[in-house]
Amino acid sequence: MPGEFDFIQWVRAQQKPSTLALLPAGDDLAILRWPANDLLLVGVDQMLDGVHFDSNLHTPRAIGRKAMNRNLSDCAAMGCLPAAAVTTVASHRGSGLLFLQELYTGMREAADLQGCQIVGGDTGSWEGKWVVTVTILGRCEGVTPITRRGAQPGDGIFVTGPLGGSILGRHMTFEPCVAEGRRIAMAGATSMIDLSDGLSRDLPHLCEQSGVGAILDVSAIPIHADAIRLAARDSVSPLDHALHDGEDYELLYTCRRGVSKLPGVLIGTITENTGVFLSQAARVERLVPKGWEHSL
Amino acid sequence: MPGEFDFIQWVRAQQKPSTLALLPAGDDLAILRWPANDLLLVGVDQMLDGVHFDSNLHTPRAIGRKAMNRNLSDCAAMGCLPAAAVTTVASHRGSGLLFLQELYTGMREAADLQGCQIVGGDTGSWEGKWVVTVTILGRCEGVTPITRRGAQPGDGIFVTGPLGGSILGRHMTFEPCVAEGRRIAMAGATSMIDLSDGLSRDLPHLCEQSGVGAILDVSAIPIHADAIRLAARDSVSPLDHALHDGEDYELLYTCRRGVSKLPGVLIGTITENTGVFLSQAARVERLVPKGWEHSL
Numbered sequence: 001m002p003g004e005f006d007f008i009q010w011v012r013a014q015q016k017p018s019t020l021a022l023l024p025a026g027d028d029l030a031i032l033r034w035p036a037n038d039l040l041l042v043g044v045d046q047m048l049d050g051v052h053f054d055s056n057l058h059t060p061r062a063i064g065r066k067a068m069n070r071n072l073s074d075c076a077a078m079g080c081l082p083a084a085a086v087t088t089v090a091s092h093r094g095s096g097l098l099f100l101q102e103l104y105t106g107m108r109e110a111a112d113l114q115g116c117q118i119v120g121g122d123t124g125s126w127e128g129k130w131v132v133t134v135t136i137l138g139r140c141e142g143v144t145p146i147t148r149r150g151a152q153p154g155d156g157i158f159v160t161g162p163l164g165g166s167i168l169g170r171h172m173t174f175e176p177c178v179a180e181g182r183r184i185a186m187a188g189a190t191s192m193i194d195l196s197d198g199l200s201r202d203l204p205h206l207c208e209q210s211g212v213g214a215i216l217d218v219s220a221i222p223i224h225a226d227a228i229r230l231a232a233r234d235s236v237s238p239l240d241h242a243l244h245d246g247e248d249y250e251l252l253y254t255c256r257r258g259v260s261k262l263p264g265v266l267i268g269t270i271t272e273n274t275g276v277f278l279s280q281a282a283r284v285e286r287l288v289p290k291g292w293e294h295s296l
Numbered sequence: 297m298p299g300e301f302d303f304i305q306w307v308r309a310q311q312k313p314s315t316l317a318l319l320p321a322g323d324d325l326a327i328l329r330w331p332a333n334d335l336l337l338v339g340v341d342q343m344l345d346g347v348h349f350d351s352n353l354h355t356p357r358a359i360g361r362k363a364m365n366r367n368l369s370d371c372a373a374m375g376c377l378p379a380a381a382v383t384t385v386a387s388h389r390g391s392g393l394l395f396l397q398e399l400y401t402g403m404r405e406a407a408d409l410q411g412c413q414i415v416g417g418d419t420g421s422w423e424g425k426w427v428v429t430v431t432i433l434g435r436c437e438g439v440t441p442i443t444r445r446g447a448q449p450g451d452g453i454f455v456t457g458p459l460g461g462s463i464l465g466r467h468m469t470f471e472p473c474v475a476e477g478r479r480i481a482m483a484g485a486t487s488m489i490d491l492s493d494g495l496s497r498d499l500p501h502l503c504e505q506s507g508v509g510a511i512l513d514v515s516a517i518p519i520h521a522d523a524i525r526l527a528a529r530d531s532v533s534p535l536d537h538a539l540h541d542g543e544d545y546e547l548l549y550t551c552r553r554g555v556s557k558l559p560g561v562l563i564g565t566i567t568e569n570t571g572v573f574l575s576q577a578a579r580v581e582r583l584v585p586k587g588w589e590h591s592l
Contacts, residue, residue, distance in 0.1 A: 004590040022335070026505065027443050028373040028490060029339035029434060036332040039318070042415065043325035044431055046384040048422045077324040088342040088429050097592050119338065125590040126344045128424045133384050135340055135431040138325060147323050194324060209322065294300040294421040296393050 002097040004123045010101060011121075014108065020084060021119045030119035032084060034139075041138035041145060043074045049129035053172065055092070060099045062172050063132065064106025070196070071136035072114050072176035073249045077194035078145040079185025080138035082116035082178065089123050090131040107134065114178050143185045146253070151191040151210035153272040155254040160184075160264035163199060163248045164227025164241035171247035180263045184253050187262055192253035198246045200289045204276050206252065216268035216287065218280040224248075244290040298393040300419045306397060307417075310404065316380060317415045326415035328380060330435075337376045337434035337441060341366050345425035349468065351388070356395045358468050359428065360402025366492070367432035368410050368472035369545045373490035374441040375481025376434035378412035378474065385419050386427040403430065410474050439481045442549070447487040447506035449568040451550040456480075456560035459495060459544045460523025460537035467543035476559045480549050483558055488549035494542040496585045500572050502548065512564035512583065514576040520544075540586040 012026055022031040034040060047070070049055045053063045068085065075082040087107060091100055100123065111118055116136070160180050177194070184192060193206045199221075207214050218239065227241035254270055255262060268279075276287045308322055318327040330336060343366070345351045349359045364381065371378040383403060387396055396419065407414055412432070456476050473490070480488060489502045495517075503510050514535065523537035550566055551558060564575075572583045 002592050004592065007592065023443060023445075027445075028370040028488075029337040029376070029432070029441075031374075031441055031443075032336040032338060034330050034334075034336040038330075040328040040330040040336065040433075041325040042328060042380070042382055042431075042433065043418075044382040044384050044416065044429070045418050046386060046420055046427075046429070048386055048420055048424065050424075051420065051422050074324040078327075080325070084338070086338055086340040086431060088340050090342060090344055090427060091590075091592055093591065095592065100592060120340065122339075122341050122429075123590065124342055124344055124347065125592055126347050126425075128344065128346075128427075129422075131342070131344075131386060131424075131427045133340070133342070133418075133429050135338075135382060136325070137336075137338065145325075145327055147319060147327075149319075149323075294387075294419065295389065296298050296300065296303065296387055296391065296396060296421055 006097055007100050007123055011104060018117055020117060025120050032119065039140045039145065041078055041080045043071065044133060044135040045070045046131060046133040048131055055130050058172055060102035061106035064103040065110045066172050067132040067134050068107040068110035069174060069176045071134040072110065072178055073194045075136060075138040076177045076181030077192050077251060078138065079143050079181045079192065080140050080145055082114045082136055083139045084117050084119045084137045085111055086119060086135045087121040088133045090128065091125045092130055093125045093127055143182065146185045146189050146192040148191050148193050148206045148209040151206060151212050151254040151270045153212055153270055154257065155190050155270040156257050156266045157214060157254055157268040157270060158262055158264045159222065159250050159252050159267055161250040162222035162224035163250060164224045164238060164245045165230040166226065166245060166247045168226045168230060170226060174249040176249060177251050181251055183263060184251065187255065187259055189253045189255045192251055195248040195250050195252050196246060198244045200243045200287050202252055204289055207274065207276055213271040213274040213276060214268055215271055215277045215279050218278050220265060220267045222265055302393055303396050303419055307400060314413055316413060321416050328415065335436045335441065337374055339370050340429060340431040342427060342429040344427055351426050354468055356398035357402035360399040361406045362468050363428040363430050364403040364406035365470060365472045367430040368406065368412065368474055369490045371432060371434040372473045372477030373488050373547060374434065375439050375477045375488065376436050376441050378410045378432055379435045380413050380415045380433040381407055382415060382431045383417040384429045386424065387421045388426055389421040389423055439478065442481045442485050442488040444487050444489050444502045444505040447502060447508050447550040447566045449508055449566055451486050451566040452553050452562045453510060453550055453564040453566060454558055454560045455518065455546055455548050455563055457546040458518035458520035459546060460520045460534060460541045461526040462522060462541060462543045464522045464526060466522060470545040472545065473547050477547055479559060480547065483551065483555055485549045485551045488547055491544040491546050491548050492542060494540045496539045496583050498548055500585055503570065503572055509567040509570040509572060510564055511567055511573045511575050514574050516561060516563045518561055
């Protein structure tokens with residue numbers, strides 16, 4: 001039966017030389033020469049079989065791509081450039097070397113597209129289901145990172161694309177908005193977040209950290225065709241799918257009014273009073289979060 | 297039922313101000329001001345319930361401490377200083393907020409002891425067993441990191457402490473040899489690794505990457521009292537426990553002869569010919585690896 005060291009040897013043979021990593025993978029730690037005076041952004045994200053993907057349904061390559069793209073999307077949400085990643089995989093014992101190689105290839109393909117290098121990792125096997133984590137290191141290269149904390153009353157609220165119904169497939173195949181995030185940051189956005197838990201949860205996160213509120217113009221919220229397709233199957237409206245479904249991985253950001261050529265569409269306004277509201281015709285009602293939260 | 301955001305809120309309240317992290321945890325990524333001209337070392341390690349710990353047997357605080365200490369031990373093995381960590385936890389649904397808080401507290405206690413700060417993470421729950429990962433960021437601060445690649449023929453082989461039988465409890469309670477690793481690196485060690493998979497696997501890893509071989513003096517290998525206690529229960533000799541058991545987390549390193557005041561004991565010599573051998577009285581035999589490897 002193949003073992004983790006067969007996999008590690010295979011990974012090493014895949015690696016290309018780099019100016020960032022001073023050492024081929026396989027030591028206790030990777031050694032990176034971080035650009036002087038550049039900030040270091042770091043985050044980690046895990047994917048659990050049966051929660052974020054289904055190993056009976058999705059190919060290992062698609063699973064790997066999603067694991068990496070979720071983290072690249074976090075870089076996008078700060079306006080920074082992905083530089084390096086380390087990953088872990090807990091494989092379901094008996095799945096074999098090929099599944100793991102395909103998963104790694106998916107991660108690497110997604111990383112390559114954004115100039116990000118996988119510099120290390122840890123592999124194990126167990127009787128449990130698959131678990132994949134990616135830790136991402138990003139750099140600013142001259143652009144101030146955009147946090148969730150800078151939204152100001154009067155700012156416009158923007159989203160980079162249509163929302164809802166990603167469960168029909170887009171949650172596995174989305175492309176992280178790294179270039180858009182960069183443009184948004186350079187245009188002077190005041191705050192930004194990527195939509196992973198759903199608009200009705202992520203916008204309150206942003207507002208809470210900025211100490212502000214928001215009012216959304218219902219008629220302006222872009223609804224994805226998948227939300228409409230999904231609504232035809234269940235009893236939930238397309239709008240509710242757009243508001244509450246998770247894993248859109250579009251960018252939600254705020255910017256002062258009057259900045260031109262911003263990516264995406266204007267969907268609302270930041271308010272001084274806290275609380276997040278929906279405005280439709282003459283009615284204003286509170287937006288109740290229904291997006292994803294892991295219960296403990 | 298409490299959710300992940302209850303936990304995130306609790307974590308945020310724990311955090312202390314820092315010169316390294318420019319932002320409280322809870323954004324898409326943490327923002328760090330990495331010291332200019334200092335190398336950045338990065339690695340990740342996962343712990344699986346039933347493989348690396350047993351959630352029915354071990355307290356969540358002990359599990360958290362081990363998760364962090366395994367990574368601090370990787371820093372020790374490079375001679376670098378732990379600076380920051382990001383972590384993930386997949387919790388078994390229904391375990392509640394307290395288990396998670398205790399686990400986090402264990403990680404933080406271990407990190408605090410080494411001046412390392414937890415700057416971000418990701419929490420989820422599922423029907424599966426517990427999974428904990430820690431990504432560690434280390435810095436050199438003027439000391440050249442020690443890899444597995446520099447062992448030279450004629451170098452002495454050293455180990456910082458007695459080996460074997462850690463399964464009796466030490467694998468949960470060990471202290472990472474960060475200060476020792478630093479002293480060893482400053483003394484001019486040529487290569488280093490921490491003993492996680494067992495001497496009979498980790499020494500070949502080091503030799504392979506350095507392109508050398510090794511001969512160990514059996515009578516010099518320090519055997520832990522736990523190895524002797526365990527041998528009294530099973531049919532494996534204390535020496536075999538010392539050679540093959542994993543999770544000692546002592547440092548194994550090589551250094552040219554004649555350097556004084558090195559931590560630990562001399563157990564063998566690096567050879568030009570590849571292969572790892574045991575020397576006992578007048579006999580020399582090949583050391584066959586039996587240490588831990590995850591089968592895929």
